[in-house]
């Protein structure tokens with residue numbers, strides 16, 4: 001097997017590799033993809049994040065999402081899956097939907113694939129009103145995202161909303177704002193945090 005990032009051969013003689021899904025990154029790439037857990041306060045709620053959006057995480061995510069390299073789907077939650085299952089035990093996982101246009105362009109639903117091995121029950125019914133994406137949008141236009149979500153699923157006691165990258169928070173704020181009347185407890189997580197003050 002070869003590392004999906006650096007293409008080096010990965011030795012696979014370990015005892016556990018017979019039973020567990022193997023890491024598709026080599027040990028040195030995995031080490032660079034450091035998990036750095038933090039809570040980002042967005043005012044009305046906190047978001048738990050796990051990676052910085054830069055370096056190897058950014059490379060892998062762009063390759064996965066923009067170059068449609070579906071083989072990378074399992075590298076992002078490797079080593080995190082168990083934590084998420086424990087920390088959000090009893091919560092329904094509600095993924096931020098991709099727009100129909102993006103789904104069609106990629107040929108897969110990127111977030112659904114990334115979280116596919118996480119053993120939490122799913123919640124469905126979150127939809128975007130308008131089919132536009134954030135990429136290349138100016139900050140003030142992103143504010144529109146706030147009113148861009150509807151939820152038409154059932155009432156659920158505990159929901160955890162999940163996304164891949166937290167930037168301005170407008171997507172998550174939009175999704176969060178339509179949830180309180182549909183759930184007693186709403187938590188939010190995002191795999192990575194892109195600190196815009198460092199990037200502009």
Ligand SMILES: [Zn+2]
Nearest residue numbers: 003006026029
């Ligand atoms: Zn590697």
